[in-house]
Amino acid sequence: MRIILYTVGVLSLLIAILIFTHDGLRSAIYVYDEMRPFLTQYASPFCISRLKERGVQFTKVPNQRNGQCRIFNAVKVRNFGETSLKTPVIMTCGLALNLSEWIDDVNQLSLQHFGSAVEMISHAGAYNCRKQRSSRVMSEHGYANGIDVTGFIVGGSLYSVKDHWNGSRGKRFLRGVFSSACWKFGLALGPESDLRHQDHFHLDNGNYFGISKARCIFNKIWDK
Numbered sequence: 001m002r003i004i005l006y007t008v009g010v011l012s013l014l015i016a017i018l019i020f021t022h023d024g025l026r027s028a029i030y031v032y033d034e035m036r037p038f039l040t041q042y043a044s045p046f047c048i049s050r051l052k053e054r055g056v057q058f059t060k061v062p063n064q065r066n067g068q069c070r071i072f073n074a075v076k077v078r079n080f081g082e083t084s085l086k087t088p089v090i091m092t093c094g095l096a097l098n099l100s101e102w103i104d105d106v107n108q109l110s111l112q113h114f115g116s117a118v119e120m121i122s123h124a125g126a127y128n129c130r131k132q133r134s135s136r137v138m139s140e141h142g143y144a145n146g147i148d149v150t151g152f153i154v155g156g157s158l159y160s161v162k163d164h165w166n167g168s169r170g171k172r173f174l175r176g177v178f179s180s181a182c183w184k185f186g187l188a189l190g191p192e193s194d195l196r197h198q199d200h201f202h203l204d205n206g207n208y209f210g211i212s213k214a215r216c217i218f219n220k221i222w223d224k
């Protein structure tokens, strides 16, 4: 089913580019945005049971629609095991599963750098019904499929992207967790990406068909 939807979407885009009219492009973007909730990077049919197995504390959320924005296959997450979110967040099950795996890496790095796991993750939310700031395409936030992480509380201290990315304290930890996120998520944007991400990591579960991974290679080189 997914391959059929994907093929239809790609064909629609090609036709729009060939026609190259304003209406054609607009229609192609509309079709693409309609299909994206079904094309997420990480959408296992066993997602809910896998979240339970991994000790994620959550409640299921009914599907909702607001124009082209959707909350689809979503959960409201409070904790990833011992690591809690500052406030509970509604997000796609796939994003929650991806986050739970990433937080394993985050806690491993936290143990290495600070001797204890992350107690709390501060964030600026997930669902936000809007287009991307740099294009006419819907943001993954419009599908609750992206989250903005602002910092990590370890041993009672906050290590924030805004204050510690270039500081002496927490710099190596933050760069380590971002490097892990870059490979883990569909797309990870941070302070090295552009001016809009100086104070948070944008982590989403969109399907970029591997293209966004080129950034991870460059991040790795710049980080040395």
Ligand SMILES: [Zn+2]
Pocket (backbone or CB within 6 Å): 141, 146, 147, 148, 201, 202, 203
């Ligand atoms: Zn974001």
